[in-house]
């Protein structure tokens with residue numbers, strides 16, 4: 030079996046897998062097979078060194094990575110062995126230790142997990158109660174940072190200076206006290222307490238023979254400590270990582286941990302992998318050029334194993350809307366031009382911030398391209414799901430006062446916000462949980478100081494009744510066969526939840542109810558004896574002689590396990606794929622959440638300053654690494670794009686990373702012409718069969734345009750687009766920043782049937798600025814009219830299928846870079862589709878773009894850029910021509926200003942590492958009911974199931990957007 034494991038590896042990978050070194054670092058750039066090597070080493074340790082799988086811990090950074098890792102290991106050692114490994118995120122492994130050995134450090138068995146909304150609510154309340162000036166969200170993040178550094182509140186207070194630090198210290202202290210009183214651990218606590226447990230009771234990990242860690246560059250200090258503690262018995266540690274992909278500095282990740290490790294274990298062996306198996310040479314070169322802008326970074330060798338392939342594209346578009354429309358048209362064109370070689374699931378759109386997804390979703394929906402979201406609004410964050418889960422959490426753990434406060438008046442029971450607040454404060458002052466106070470009040474054992482009128486008392490009684498019925502159900506499980514789903518059904522029934530949703534959300538109650546049904550389906554699956562067994566097996570730790578271990582057996586335990594898995598499941602993607610079904614959907618993801626993944630075609634839109642690097646980012650090197658991570662997800666085709674104006678109609682400036690000297694040489698200015706030879710090249714890079722010429726030609730004939738030539742390369746709005754604008758019916762591309770006075774005048778004019786731009790000006794109704802705008806606009810419109818005329822002529826004589834229109838005199842990629850002087854790389858013929866670069870040459874030696882295939886560019890677009898004057902208002906007065914031609918009949922999308930994004934400070938939190946509901950909250954909900962897509966929800970429980978990997982989570986076909994993503 031061992032030879033099978035090694036068969037598919039190159040020699041450096043083999044060396045790493047078979048290395049005898051106790052402490053091993055495998056450092057390598059993206060796509061070089063780090064994960065492959067790690068999984069092979071696990072298999073090798075089992076097959077060759079006879080290590081027992083249950084004595085091996087494998088830590089991943091995300092829930093998704095854990096499940097992928099399990100699949101890969103399964104491929105080597107089989108499902109039976111793979112499921113016995115102790116594999117998961119740092120958080121889930123820590124949770125297992127705390128659940129089973131927590132009593133040794135005085136941890137109550139029934140501790141709950143404070144999820145992100147609990148933590149936020151607690152901090153907010155503390156800030157409000159003490160009338161502090163500190164920002165609650167920032168304070169919460171700061172607490173997390175302190176914890177990640179291992180600084181507790183008392184330590185912090187000791188060193189705190191007066192003022193802001195003292196204030197924060199107070200919040201930190203109160204926050205910890207609240208968690209303690211509620212018997213809750215937040216996500217950081219899971220790691221910290223586990224560290225404490227393993228330090229004081231090393232026997233807990235006395236069985237551990239090997240520890241392997243993926244994506245080590247993103248570990249923080251607590252995780253580093255945990256590493257040393259997990260492995261303390263034998264110190265056999267393998268880590269894989271890439272400092273260039275360190276993108277979680279904002280969450281206290283420490284690149285320094287790599288050196289720290291070497292200092293701690295001087296015999297650490299480092300193996301570098303240098304061959305990239307993922308991306309074409311052209312993509313690698315471009316990405317490498319970006320990352321090498323960081324001069325503090327040591328030079329590294331990276332060899333492409335694929336041919337040079339098609340040069341990446343850096344595209345300029347007039348607006349975010351135009352960018353989205355172009356993006357979708359490119360997806361469709363590339364699919365057709367490659368004769369079915371590429372399916373929708375081969376495309377990914379990677380965003381710096383989820384907040385800018387809306388125009389892209391709109392365009393995809395309009396074109397009927399199915400998509401899924403990663404790192405957007407998550408299943409368990411949806412209001413209807415969260416509400417039911419909160420009820421379950423309170424039934425399981427009534428001391429969670431934050432959860433009680435959230436649901437006591439949900440559905441509405443006439444217990445007002447002020448009453449809840451007052452009850453909460455009263456409970457705090459008496460050292461009681463909110464639940465205890467409410468229960469005692471309703472049952473007549475206590476007279477609260479909070480004033481309660483009859484309707485409120487009645488509301489509280491109804492609430493108490495629901496929770497007590499849940500408790501009774503839990504208790505009855507000891508004598509009769511009650512399963513988890515019975516409990517969920519009980520809550521749903523007691524709340525008359527379906528009719529509640531119907532009344533409360535008349536517009537999309539069905540989609541919301543589908544979510545509830547999905548949750549019920551998950552509970553059914555988790556109740557399945559086989560599944561239950563698998564879940565328990567996954568969570569069980571080996572028995573250690575002489576060490577008492579708590580085991581999960583009752584329904585209460587099952588419920589708490591179910592809820593813990595929900596709390597630790599931040600990522601909800603891939604459900605369908607885990608069902609063994611590859612749904613044909615394009616992926617929209619944040620770059621953070623795309624870490625470790627790959628797609629044949631990747632788009633990175635909104636490449637402008639403020640977006641990437643993000644306006645709020647302090648560390649620009651980390652932002653550059655983020656762009657690098659995004660670019661290196663692409664296998665065969667990579668598109669970067671930048672709208673000249675963002676959705677607020679603000680002028681943008683191309684990302685500083687792309688403006689650096691020499692960068693332009695690595696990019697084309699528009700999507701590639703896909704010759705037949707290019708299709709062969711793409712197929713080779715993707716290791717797929719190439720479709721026949723007949724199929725390709727047939728598909729191609731269905732295209733209106735076989736070139737990326739609708740949008741001009743200098744970012745001007747095509748005349749056809751301007752002609753589509755419609756203000757009369759309120760559904761067109763109306764831009765919201767237009768001055769109100771001007772808009773109303775134009776609207777009036779349109780209603781009156783005027784048909785020229787000049788007629789739209791209504792003296793007396795416009796401000797000076799608006800008049801200036803109108804004048805500017807008229808000037809531009811005259812130009813546009815001229816162009817439109819020319820365009821019409823061209824259309825008659827020659828259908829615009831080719832590239833001509835775009836290339837002739839419309840500037841080039843140079844227009845992006847025009848503001849800087851830079852050396853001009855040599856230009857070669859553009860028609861060569863797959864010029865190759867010797868794969869054996871290190872990348873740093875062949876970086877000179879002069880040696881690459883270069884497009885033959887037309888006159889540099891510098892002049893067009895210089896002529897380009899910022900518009901103060903959009904070109905909105907052009908009379909409508911066939912305004913509805915391109916609009917979906919049931920188009921219910923709305924545009925919200927989204928760019929530059931204004932996320933919460935920790936909006937980067939988009940991966941599924943730690944549950945990250947901020948990421949979901951910062952993301953505007955996806956507009957429902959407009960397009961097909963699917964939801965992907967995975968719990969770590971789902972990932973344990975060997976055959977039916979979703980633990981029976983029902984696969985829904987009606988999609989992400991149809992799920993009532995609205996909060």
Ligand SMILES: Nc1ncnc2c1ncn2[C@@H]1O[C@H](COP(=O)(O)OP(=O)(O)OP(=O)(O)O)[C@@H](O)[C@H]1O
Pocket residue numbers: 037038039042057058059060061062063064065066271274306307624625626661
């Ligand atoms: N020796 C090899 N031969 C062929 N393909 C390989 C080899 N090693 C890795 N690959 C392929 O290269 C791709 C990238 O591998 P993998 O995901 O393990 O890389 P990685 O270094 O972990 O990437 P990243 O750091 O970007 O997450 C995968 O499709 C993998 O199957």
